[in-house]
Amino acid sequence: MIFTELVLENFGPYAGKNIINLRPETEDNHRPIILIGGMNGGGKTTLMDAIRLALYGQRAQCSTRNNLSYTDFLLQAINNQATFKDITRIELAFEHIVDDQWQTFRISRQWTNNPKDGKDTLGILNGEWPDTALANTWDEYIETLLPLGISNLFLFDGEQVKELAEQDTPPQSVIDAIQSLLGLELVERLAVDLEVLVSRKRKALANKSQLKNLEEIEGKLNHYNQEEADAKQAQASLQTQLKRAQNKFKEASEKFRIEGGKIAAEKSNLDQQIEILKNTINAEKQVMIELASNTLPLSLISPLLTQAKSQIDTELQLQQAELARTILEQRDQRLLSYLETLKLTQDKFSKIQSFLKQEYDNLNQDNTLNNKTWFGISEEELKQLVNLLDHQLPLQLALAQKSTKTLQQLEGELDSKEREVNVAASPEDYQKLTDTLTLAQQEVGQCQSAYQVGEQRLKDAQKAIEKIKKELRNYSEEAIDKQNNEHLIKSAAKVQNTLQLFKERLTLKKLNKLEGEVTECFRYLLHKSDLVHRVVIDTYNFSLSLYDPNGKSVPKHRLSAGEKQLLAIAFLWGLARVSGRNLPIAIDTPLGRLDSSHRNNLVERYFPTASHQVILLSTDTEITQKELQQLQEQDAIAHQYLLEYNSAQRQTTVHPNRYFW
Structure with missing residues (x-):
């Protein structure tokens, strides 16, 4: 899969029609990198959102959507200079191999200030012809090319890498994406399908009384399955609220310190010291x-x-x-x-x-x-x-x-x-700072309590599901023990056990290969190649453990912030290599907290080889003149663009064939 062109019309800060050539080649020479430069707030993240929005529409995980409805998000994304009649449009063209031949697709989403049915209008060009059938089944089709669950592993930004680097255990969304990327979800899906088959057979074999009992049990199962889904969704929301509250408390603490709150808190001590100094001066x-x-x-x-x-x-x-x-x-x-x-x-x-x-x-x-x-x-x-x-x-x-x-x-x-x-802050200001800090601290406590309650709710739902599934199995053994299809039900149970064993062994095999790839990538990116000899991945929660050449554990806290970020990048790189999916990679804010040596390794070793197509969205402090020259010397850059933002007009202009230097 290769992205070839992105068209933005009256989208976000991009007024009028803007065309960006994403084809990773120039004059028939393959060059993987498309370099897009812009200052913070200049529209880089908007480009990433546009790619996601074109691919996934209402399901897209865009940075500015938050809790907005899809209609409100579309209206928010309209350029502020657009008139009521102007169309807002996003087009993404890409090439993909179909029946051993390259085929061109163009996704077009457009809407106005009064979007039809509160949604955008989707159009798909297959080659040069509109494909209405493909447009109607686009959500299913894109899942076969670049599933939404793994998209963040290929379209990611520096903040995601930073969070992934700082967490001991990857978040559930990343774990789900890893399982999907490694093909482990197929086993899980087969187990669910077997449950459905067994459920149907139970209903077919049971008498009315048994059927009623089965339906009650399955009703409970459906209820708790929904409860589990709701609890997961609520837990994700609570986690976001907790993180927001923690950031708010951090900001309040910093403001309390900077604006004199700490000094005001120590004012009595200072007054006492001043009185002692005055007495000493008078004695002298x-x-x-x-x-x-x-x-x-x-x-x-x-x-x-x-x-x-x-x-x-x-x-x-x-x-x-x-x-x-x-x-x-x-x-x-x-x-x-x-x-x-x-x-x-x-x-x-x-x-x-x-x-x-x-x-x-x-x-x-x-x-x-x-x-x-x-x-x-x-x-x-x-x-x-x-x-x-x-x-x-x-x-x-x-x-x-x-x-x-x-x-x-x-x-x-x-x-x-x-x-x-x-x-030091005045008593009034000090009281305001103290009140703000106390409220922020209380909010963190409330969010933590709510998060723990939500976590317990999820555990209770999962425990109830296991109990009901066991009840179903027992019911099958006790109430339908003599039916003709007993063999099928028992065989299904055996198959499920076999599937569980198969999943464990498949996971172990995939993770062994992934461990090798991640270790190789991490050592390749590190300038201290003797620091880590082996990376081990936990089969349950996919957490990373590091070991030195002597087999001793290397605690993650011994790694610098830059080394942790390189470990996260190596993890994503290894996943891409093990998955075998030939997909583009887009990176927003790629060199956030790396020192000069780690930057050099990433520029020389990762960007040119991460994929056949690498879209870099960078500020002038990340891909600097030095890194630009390195990439040019490697003949790695196919196209470069400069996003120039006019704060007075709140508009971004795309300058092709330009960068900051």
């Missing part, structure tokens, strides 16, 4: 006041005090010199008196007297060079000044500097704490 300021009330202010005139010390030294020297001069003068007077008693000649006496006078004059001259006296303090007072300059002031300056540094640090911490208080 008191220390500085005490320092300032002592001799510390004298440090402001320390140069003058040093000069004063020098002047005082000089003055003390003058005092000492004056004292010495007085002593010498008294000694000279005694000397002269003594010399007079020696009766020296007048000439010698005069010379001695002249000498002493000259010495005295010289001494007076030295003392009068700097004989200004300003302070007149004692030597003991000088010692006190020296002690002040050399010891007291340096010590008090060191204490003041330490106290100043401590005070600056404390004031910085106080400023930081006060800013934290300022950004």
Whole structure:
């Protein structure tokens, strides 16, 4: 099967008629990849929805449908610029082998603002001719080509891969798709058909009383079968509600944190810390006041005090010199008196007297060079000044500097704490944040309780079904034991047992092959090929277990987010290879959370070989210029398109032969 063309007319953001060539070839050279680039919200997912809608119509699992009725969904999908008379149309052309020959089909769905019977109008071209009979049985026919149950394994987006990677056990929808893809549902269908056959035989063989009992039992069985179907449907809806409530609670928690709720919750602690800081700062300021009330202010005139010390030294020297001069003068007077008693000649006496006078004059001259006296303090007072300059002031300056540094640090911490208080939510806003968070938490609790109740309802219905089936088998053995067709009923029971054994062995065989394919694909995509040696798939719930080369289990939580995503992709790739179905693959948001090495492996190894036709819907941050060049060097790209969205007009324009670069 090959998609060859997609036509969108007034669908979603696509105004007018838009034609996209999907044929995986150029100039008769096969190139598997059709690359479609667009920013988020630009219409990539709408293209994927268009393919699904064309194939499955009312049954399509489109991203924007949610709980809308099909009529409301069709009306919602009409382009906002379309007039009341304009037609909205989707066409998907594809080729498929019929009787060993390629045959072209074109699916056309169209509707207006007033769709007929609330539905679209379906038309099928088989070759060049309309095929009304095929259009009437299209739902059955498409199930033979690309069954709806497995479509999400071939038409998937990054979010599906992300969810599949993060869950330990695949969801029930994926399990059903895997069973369908591996052909396991055929055994289940045969078992159901045998039940129908046995039921008919029981009715044919039973008397009126037995028939009435059988009908009552089968009525109960039908009731509980319906109950089981309703419970499954309700459980799926409850799971969606639970997930939505969990996301809402996550958003409320994030908003509570970002908008200051956490700080507001700790406000009392912050206020206490601020009060302690203020008291510490006041105590430190008191220390500085005490320092300032002592001799510390004298440090402001320390140069003058040093000069004063020098002047005082000089003055003390003058005092000492004056004292010495007085002593010498008294000694000279005694000397002269003594010399007079020696009766020296007048000439010698005069010379001695002249000498002493000259010495005295010289001494007076030295003392009068700097004989200004300003302070007149004692030597003991000088010692006190020296002690002040050399010891007291340096010590008090060191204490003041330490106290100043401590005070600056404390004031910085106080400023930081006060800013934290300022950004905290007000009491009113804090109460709103708290109420929102509490309501979201209550909603999660209610949804979890409802989900558990729904789960119990489903288990009860399944248990009741098993009990009634056992009652039917017992009734068959007890009430119709002697009828002619007893052999058929017993044989059917044996066949069912054989079918169960066959299903188990077939499942084991298929899963063994699938394990090999998934292991090969995962190791091929990983850049750390020695991380995982073998992938094992559980036969009951299809969960994956990983083992290293030594046979030891590798917990999934040891894998990075990117490695988990590669494991999910390898799982889908292995399924496609084991199924043997030659189907196109379309991937929306293909490289969501992968690092550069994993991106490189996916671009080089997966995209060009995943299928004969690979449609990639990417943003500019996924298939970047580097990845584009890699794919071009491999001659893997057949066509490329750029979806350019005009937010003012809410329209998307399709530019062929273009990408972001």
